[in-house]
Amino acid sequence: MSSTRKQDDLFRKTLADFGYEFKDGKLRNIRTGRPFEFVVHEGDQVYNQKHYEALGEVVTEEVYKLLESECGLKKAPVPLKSKQKEPETFIFVSEDVGTNEKLMVLIHGSGVVRAGQWARRLIINDSLESGTQIPYIKKAKKAGYAVLVMNTNDNYRIMKKERVFIKGSKTPECHAHYVWEHYVQSTAAKHIALVAHSYGGCVTTSLFQKFKKDFRDSRVISHLRTSLSHLCSSVLYCTPSEIFSVMVLDLVFSPPPGHRPSLSNILSLPTWTSPPPSLNILSLPHLDIPLLSLNILSLPHLDIAPSLS
Numbered sequence: 001m002s003s004t005r006k007q008d009d010l011f012r013k014t015l016a017d018f019g020y021e022f023k024d025g026k027l028r029n030i031r032t033g034r035p036f037e038f039v040v041h042e043g044d045q046v047y048n049q050k051h052y053e054a055l056g057e058v059v060t061e062e063v064y065k066l067l068e069s070e071c072g073l074k075k076a077p078v079p080l081k082s083k084q085k086e087p088e089t090f091i092f093v094s095e096d097v098g099t100n101e102k103l104m105v106l107i108h109g110s111g112v113v114r115a116g117q118w119a120r121r122l123i124i125n126d127s128l129e130s131g132t133q134i135p136y137i138k139k140a141k142k143a144g145y146a147v148l149v150m151n152t153n154d155n156y157r158i159m160k161k162e163r164v165f166i167k168g169s170k171t172p173e174c175h176a177h178y179v180w181e182h183y184v185q186s187t188a189a190k191h192i193a194l195v196a197h198s199y200g201g202c203v204t205t206s207l208f209q210k211f212k213k214d215f216r217d218s219r220v221i222s223h224l225r226t227s228l229s230h231l232c233s234s235v236l237y238c239t240p241s242e243i244f245s246v247m248v249l250d251l252v253f254s255p256p257p258g259h260r261p262s263l264s265n266i267l268s269l270p271t272w273t274s275p276p277p278s279l280n281i282l283s284l285p286h287l288d289i290p291l292l293s294l295n296i297l298s299l300p301h302l303d304i305a306p307s308l309s
Contacts, residue, residue, distance in 0.1 A: 015062060018055050022062065025128040036124050056112060056120050063116040063123070063132055067092045071137045073147065078175065079168040080182055087157035087166045091115060091179055092149040100146035103189035106133050107150045107176065109198030115151035118197050136195060146189065150179055152203055172199065173206040180207055185214070192220045 012018050020027050020036065027036050040051050067073045073092040082088045092115050097103065112120055122131030129135055137147050152172035156165045168178035184192070192214070196204045208215050 012054060013058065015055075015058055018058060020055070022128060026126070027059075027124055052124075053112075056124065059120060059123055060112075060114050060117070063114070063128075063134075064092075066128070066132070066134060067116045067137070067149065071134060071141070071147070073137070073149065076183065078151070078166070078178060078182075082167065085159075087159065087164050089151055089154040089166050089169050089175075091151050091183070092147075093183070094141065094147045097146045097148055097183070097187060099188050100144075101188055101190045102143075102145045102193075103148060103184070103187060103191070104136070104140040104145045104193045104195065105148045105150065105184065106136060107152060107194065107196040107200035107203050108133070109200050110153065110172065112153070114154060115149045133195075140193075145193070146187070148179070148183060150176060150203075152176055152200070172203050176203045176207055177210055180211055180214075185211070190219065194220065 015021055015027075016030065019030050021030050022028070023033075028034065029037075036055075038052060039048055041047050068075075071092075071094075073094055075090040076093045078089045078091060094100075108115070108117055109119075116133050116137075117123065117131065118133060119131045124131075133149060137149070140147050152169075152175045154166070155169050155171060155175070156163045158164075168182075169175040194204055214220055
């Protein structure tokens with residue numbers, strides 16, 4: 001790769017710099033109107049990949065902006081307080097996150113995705129609708145929910161050529177624990193719905209293990225997993241007195257009597273790279289027992305379903 005090509009990408013800080021824009025929710029070439037094209041320089045796979053990754057970083061910033069401008073969310077710091085020059089990250093929350101009795105928490109998967117994203121590949125190659133959490137956030141707010149969007153993959157900064165981990169966000173699990181303890185637990189929420197995609201399901205399992213009281217005392221009313229591409233070895237405890245459900249796409253695994261469900265035994269449907277649009281956790285009624293053998297795809301849509309109360 002030539003030094004000129006390397007320098008080209010160093011100075012590209014916006015979508016327009018890359019020659020792209022989001023038009024009707026889809027990434028399009030500003031000049032031609034065509035979808036994203038991976039090949040920029042024929043035969044130079046290394047450069048094309050680097051170009052794609054650089055574009056992905058810009059897309060992340062664009063999604064952050066949309067969470068604020070389209071969804072009305074704001075950034076909240078992690079950790080809450082940091083010393084000067086200490087690295088920090090952030091989550092996104094709605095204005096009513098501290099006072100609303102209903103709260104939806106969204107947790108993305110592993111890899112390059114950040115707050116507000118389900119799959120970067122889908123954002124670039126398909127649409128914001130399929131690749132981001134924005135549709136979920138809008139539906140949640142319309143249904144009267146406060147929203148909290150975690151940012152579990154933002155774990156460190158490079159400072160003086162060294163990796164410096166962020167306090168309270170060293171790992172995805174650490175991030176989730178910190179956010180739950182310092183943000184979620186202090187809210188007025190009586191009913192919490194979680195939507196976790198891919199490895200986010202494992203992160204949620206760790207939340208259950210650390211904050212069992214919130215799950216067992218009926219505060220967490222439902223938990224939707226939308227593709228267990230990573231199976232956790234941890235065991236989820238689910239008793240008739242607990243309001244906690246394990247959902248994989250449209251399948252809720254019902255264990256034999258007397259057995260506790262293990263994630264390694266959960267039957268999985270074909271893998272999705274992002275939550276299917278028809279999955280609507282907000283249409284679930286208030287539960288007094290765990291969901292068992294329920295096809296949530298058959299539930300009414302949000303506009304005609306009973307609201308959680």
